[in-house]
Amino acid sequence: MEDALILGAITLKSRLFVGTGKYAADSLIPEVIAASGAQVVTVALRRVGMQQEGVMDHIPDTVRLLPNTSGARTAEEAVRLARLAKAAGCGDWVKIEVIADTRHLLPDGYETCKATEILAKEGFTVLPYVNPDLYVARSLISAGAACVMPLAAPIGTNRGLQTREMIGILLEELDVPVIVDAGLGRPSQACEAMEMGAAACLVNTAIASADDPVAMAKAFKLAVEAGRAAYLAGPGRVQDTTLAEASSPLTGFLQ
Amino acid sequence: MHLVINGQDQDITCTTLAELVSALKLDAQRLVAEVNGTIVARENFGQTVLKDNDRLELVHFVGGG
Numbered sequence: 001m002e003d004a005l006i007l008g009a010i011t012l013k014s015r016l017f018v019g020t021g022k023y024a025a026d027s028l029i030p031e032v033i034a035a036s037g038a039q040v041v042t043v044a045l046r047r048v049g050m051q052q053e054g055v056m057d058h059i060p061d062t063v064r065l066l067p068n069t070s071g072a073r074t075a076e077e078a079v080r081l082a083r084l085a086k087a088a089g090c091g092d093w094v095k096i097e098v099i100a101d102t103r104h105l106l107p108d109g110y111e112t113c114k115a116t117e118i119l120a121k122e123g124f125t126v127l128p129y130v131n132p133d134l135y136v137a138r139s140l141i142s143a144g145a146a147c148v149m150p151l152a153a154p155i156g157t158n159r160g161l162q163t164r165e166m167i168g169i170l171l172e173e174l175d176v177p178v179i180v181d182a183g184l185g186r187p188s189q190a191c192e193a194m195e196m197g198a199a200a201c202l203v204n205t206a207i208a209s210a211d212d213p214v215a216m217a218k219a220f221k222l223a224v225e226a227g228r229a230a231y232l233a234g235p236g237r238v239q240d241t242t243l244a245e246a247s248s249p250l251t252g253f254l255q
Numbered sequence: 256m257h258l259v260i261n262g263q264d265q266d267i268t269c270t271t272l273a274e275l276v277s278a279l280k281l282d283a284q285r286l287v288a289e290v291n292g293t294i295v296a297r298e299n300f301g302q303t304v305l306k307d308n309d310r311l312e313l314v315h316f317v318g319g320g
Contacts, residue, residue: 019320026318044319045287047261047312054285055318068319084314087294088287155320182320204320 003232005177005199008093008125008146010064014039015194016224017066017179018217019204020055022156028213029058036217042066042095042202045085066127068095075114082119094119095149095181096128105155109136113143120144129181132166137174147176149202152193153183156205160189164196171197187216187223194227195235259310272303276313285315 005012017040020029033041041063043055059065067085072078075098082094096119098111107129113136116126125146130136132150140148150167153159161167162183170178177199184190190201203220210216239245258265258275269275272295276283288295289312295303305311 020318021320023318029318042320043316045314046317048281048286048315049261053317054282054315056285056316065316067316070319083294084287084289084312085316087296088316089297090316202320 003228007127007177010125012039012064012200014221015200015228016190016221017042017181017200017202018207018220019202020059021204022208023213024208026053026055026058029055030060031214032207032217033060033063035214035221036203036207037221038063038217040064040066040093040200042068042204044068044070045081045088046071064093065090066093066095068097068129069115070097070099072098072115073100073108073111074098075111075118078111078115079118082115082124083122086124092123093125093127096126107131107151109133109139112136113139116140116145117143127179132163132170134166134169134173137170141174141176145176147179147199148174149179149181151182152180152189153185155182157183158185158206158209159183160185161192164192167193167198168196187219190220191223191227191230194224195230197231198227200224256305256307258305259308261311261313270304271301272305272311273300275305275311276300279313281313287314288312289314 014037016036016038018036018038019042069078069081078096078098096112096115098108099105112128116128120126127147128140128145129149137148153162179200180193180198181202185206207213207216269278291310
């Protein structure tokens with residue numbers, strides 16, 4: 001049986017989601033998406049004329065768009081942004097991102113739950129960005145979230161899997177896909193998250209800030225695939241001792 | 256007509272939302288509009304008549320993570 005990720009009503013082959021922010025030139029985006037193999041691509045919603053020009057000319061229509069609600073500080077604002085994104089006619093997926101703290105950009109679990117509940121009832125496929133907190137994650141699942149997306153490290157920091165142990169707990173306890181989002185800086189870190197059993201990784205800054213974003217997108221693709229393959233292979237036990245255990249037979253030596 | 260577009264006061268000659276979008280040289284296919292807090296579906300831009308002091312939000316997708 002093929003190893004697919006099912007989210008909402010969609011079956012995905014690729015377990016790497018990519019963002020479209022921070023590129024030196026948006027014209028790089030099509031090549032990045034192609035190299036990453038991503039089938040899910042995030043975008044943000046902003047007033048026209050205030051920020052960069054529209055990004056849609058650079059996103060192939062073969063990928064599934066995942067609009068985020070960045071800029072929302074409350075559940076109400078996130079719901080408004082989600083509805084606007086849906087009205088743009090790009091489907092009913094939404095990444096809920098409710099952030100009131102501008103210094104660390106940490107997600108507000110309570111507001112995220114409220115927004116998730118409202119939007120899931122309206123038929124959205126809700127992918128909430130959260131702290132790796134078991135109780136918040138459970139509340140999100142009760143509220144109708146299609147997955148949970150815990151942060152590896154603060155957004156845009158490239159600091160890697162700082163929340164490893166907490167994400168490990170989510171992986172152990174939850175029955176929905178856990179998609180590691182934010183903070184992954186190197187392919188090896190995405191690979192580790194996948195080895196642990198993450199369903200997918202979402203990467204933006206690590207690719208956009210690389211000297212060669214297209215090559216880095218490819219590297220993340222390979223890393224995510226390798227980590228997934230390792231997870232499915234069932235990694236061997238880590239010994240409790242630092243003493244060596246020979247791989248080769250300890251008998252039958254030549255005299 | 257006086258409108259508040261994305262938080263900015265503007266005086267523009269137009270009757271409908273479609274005319275406004277065209278006057279602002281925006282691509283309607285890429286746009287989502289809210290008039291006084293209510294989302295207007297793209298197919299209804301043409302029949303959405305604007306009135307003095309309407310508050311509009313015109314948004315579109317940009318790069319994001």
